[in-house]
Amino acid sequence: MSLSPWLSSVSPPLDLAQGGFRPRRSALDQALCLHELIQSYYRRSHRFPVVAFLDIKSAYDTVDRRVIWDALSRSGASSPFLSLLVHLFDDVSVSVLVSNHSSSAFSPATGVLQGPVLSPHLYINTLPALLRQVAAPATHLVPSSGSADAGMVPVNSLLFADDVAVIGSAKSVKEMLKLCEDHSLSLGYRWNPLKCAVLNHPTSSSSSSGSTHLSLYGTPLPLVDKFVYLGMPFVKTGLSAASVLPLRSPGVLQLMGILNKIGVNRQGFSLLLCARIYATFVRPKFEYGLAISKFTATQVKEIERLEDRCLRMMVGGHATSSTTIIKHMTTLPSMHHRIDVLTTRFCLHSS
Numbered sequence: 001m002s003l004s005p006w007l008s009s010v011s012p013p014l015d016l017a018q019g020g021f022r023p024r025r026s027a028l029d030q031a032l033c034l035h036e037l038i039q040s041y042y043r044r045s046h047r048f049p050v051v052a053f054l055d056i057k058s059a060y061d062t063v064d065r066r067v068i069w070d071a072l073s074r075s076g077a078s079s080p081f082l083s084l085l086v087h088l089f090d091d092v093s094v095s096v097l098v099s100n101h102s103s104s105a106f107s108p109a110t111g112v113l114q115g116p117v118l119s120p121h122l123y124i125n126t127l128p129a130l131l132r133q134v135a136a137p138a139t140h141l142v143p144s145s146g147s148a149d150a151g152m153v154p155v156n157s158l159l160f161a162d163d164v165a166v167i168g169s170a171k172s173v174k175e176m177l178k179l180c181e182d183h184s185l186s187l188g189y190r191w192n193p194l195k196c197a198v199l200n201h202p203t204s205s206s207s208s209s210g211s212t213h214l215s216l217y218g219t220p221l222p223l224v225d226k227f228v229y230l231g232m233p234f235v236k237t238g239l240s241a242a243s244v245l246p247l248r249s250p251g252v253l254q255l256m257g258i259l260n261k262i263g264v265n266r267q268g269f270s271l272l273l274c275a276r277i278y279a280t281f282v283r284p285k286f287e288y289g290l291a292i293s294k295f296t297a298t299q300v301k302e303i304e305r306l307e308d309r310c311l312r313m314m315v316g317g318h319a320t321s322s323t324t325i326i327k328h329m330t331t332l333p334s335m336h337h338r339i340d341v342l343t344t345r346f347c348l349h350s351s
Helices: 004-010 027-045 065-074 079-090 118-126 128-134 170-187 206-211 241-261 271-287 297-315 324-330 335-350
Strands: 050-054 144-147 151-154 157-160 163-168 197-199 227-229 232-235
Touching: 004 079, 004 118, 027 157, 027 163, 027 232, 050 170, 050 227, 065 079, 065 118, 079 118, 118 128, 128 157, 128 170, 163 170, 232 241, 241 271, 241 297, 271 297, 271 324, 271 335, 297 324, 297 335
Parallel strands: none
Antiparallel strands: 050 163, 050 197, 144 151, 157 163, 227 232
């Protein structure tokens, strides 16, 4: 018997800003949402918003389980089901095994277990209150969602599981950070200021930057010109198509080099098998995000050149050898075609 569907049915409804744990919602959908929020803010105010990316320190380990049980109880979870969950996560003993030596058993006072499929669903029950609090400083410049009957809800924050981004003016982001700090102190978890980042902070003016100093627990947050959110590079204008390939290339070439040494070469596996291994394990590494990125013709050619370099490693070709015949023999499409396919699939999936 699976408890996941049961838990989903009795959990509080997910907030509009929470993109994780939703059917047909991927990290790319959430990254595109952030891009659209940045662009919408710019159209309203003619300036780009400040975006603070927040990281929770040891998220699963520090959450107060009593908050989870209270949230489930208020949402109508039956007593037998709730008691079962409490026993599964409260009546737990843990031992640490190091070099064939086991520690004495102990019971974790806080947190949900790493690994169980129920843990993410339980964890997100602690976050709705945070989203309600950070919505308070929202201004008319922040996009809203909803209906005239149900009321418009400002969207000034996004979550994908525990990856948090808050957007707005420097002043409103400062207020939201204080609310995030208060929420963490009330529930017993901590943000990690050194792993957080602030994009597009107005540091050019000393007067404005002094009054909108952004920090958590008194620790200033790092100011950046570029940040990777959910695997996608962001600059102050939103998604950065120009940064996608430089971000992916090192990992792609490293993986291709490893596979090349263990048989993905002309002395090893057959050409068709090499092509299938490339298409299964290597190409997806640099295809991630192509569906939501707007590339120039030059950037598409650079992506083509990266694929050509991988194919030359596969067959031992020199740096300028043609890959047209290889693609024809292995039925590998061009990357221009792949971008069109991925974009179409993404649009159909989102519709």
